Amino acid sequence: MGSTEEMKFLVDVAHLYYEKQLTQQQIARKLHVSRSLVSKVLVKARKSGVVEVVIHDDKIHAHKELEERMKGIFGLKEIICAEPMEGQTEEECTALQAGKYLARRLPNVKYAAVSGGRMARETAMKFTSPIPLEHVTFVPLCGGVDKELWDIQANTVCEYFASHCGASGLQLHAPIVVDSKEAKDIFMSQRFIEEVLQKAKQSDIAFVGIGTGSRYFEMTNLYLEKEQCMETEMKDKVKGDLIYNFYDLQGRLLDCPWNRQNMTLSLEDLQQIPEVIGAAYETEKAEAIYIAVRRKIISSLIVTAPLARQILKLHSRFL
Structure with a gap:
């Protein structure tokens, strides 16, 4: 040529x-x-100079003080308060900001673990990178969900991310939950599952959505037998959800059939990943996020300013 x-x-x-x-x-x-x-x-x-990447950030950062306060209180590696532009929803804005932050972090990453969920999907679908990321492999943090929810499962999110930047994506061929702890032990010992989750543990970075306590009742009613749901016992205990691990006010994993039978990386293993990035925009998730950052499970945050302020209010209340 x-x-x-x-x-x-x-x-x-x-x-x-x-x-x-x-x-x-x-x-x-x-x-x-x-x-x-x-x-x-x-x-x-x-x-060769055919393409030049130029970042324009001439505006004064409207939320710098808020971000610095969040960093100081919770020891976060990074926090970005997303500010929607005219005609933009909070979800779109948060997903775009999360994608931009990931694009800055991924050039030096080999494995990037991702959760399922709507925020993870929206971020993946809007994700672009100024450079090809063929050295990156996206790894699912949890098993698949029902056919009706296929587009928000971690396997699909990995595909979206990989297809938008020339990266690779792994698949975890397992359901999100099984019928018993014994069944989980058998599944987890299978080589094709064990290898994927091992790479998730070795990831340099993880990107996760955050769920409220109400998610527990949606998932257990969808997947578990009624006697396993423990609705009465869990009503006032469950406060949040990270990769389908449901936790209490202290950030401890709840002792319930769902948490014993789910096919996902544990909270302890998630916490060992060098940087865990959480993204959300709904103020009703403030408590779940507050618990996760206080327990140092999440180390970086992309949220809206109203959500950040709500998290700080909770911090003041619990002092």
Whole structure:
């Protein structure tokens, strides 16, 4: 390929990726080349100066004081208070900010573990990276959910992330919960499950959505026998949910059939990952998030300013 022809090819690929926002796989199909070639071309486009990444952040940060206060109180590695633009929902804004933060962190990451849930899905679907991330492998933190909820399960979220940046994605071929602790032990000992969860444990970074206590009743009623739901016993105990692990006011894993039978990384293992990023926008999740950051399970946060203020109010109340 001659230099002029090669330069035109670089420009064409860069235009499709950065301006038309096609995925690398879509570009490969459109131009009848391999995805690996598209990835190499994008790297060359940046190195040769065809593409320049410029970040404009000229506005005064409206929530800098709020973010610094949250960092100081909870010892967070990072917090970003998302501010919706005109015509933008809080969910969209939070997902976009979470994606931008991930794009900054992923260039030096080998394994990135992700949860299921609507926030994880929205972030993955809106995710873009200024550089190809073919060295990154996205790993699910938990098993799959019902057919009706397939698009928010961790396996699907991994696919979304990987397809938007040229990365790879693993699949955890297991249900989210099984019928007994004995069944869980058998599943967890299977090589194809054990290997995926081991890579999740080895991840450099994890991205998780956060659920309220009410999620417990939705999931147990959907998947467990009625006598296993323990609705009366759990009513005032369950306060939050991280990767389908339900915890109490102290951030301790609740002793219940669901937590004994779920197919997911444990809270202890999640806490060992160097950076666990949580994202949410709903103020009703303040208590669940407060508990998770106080217990140092979540180390970085992307939330809206109203949610951050609600978390601080809870902190003042519990002092």
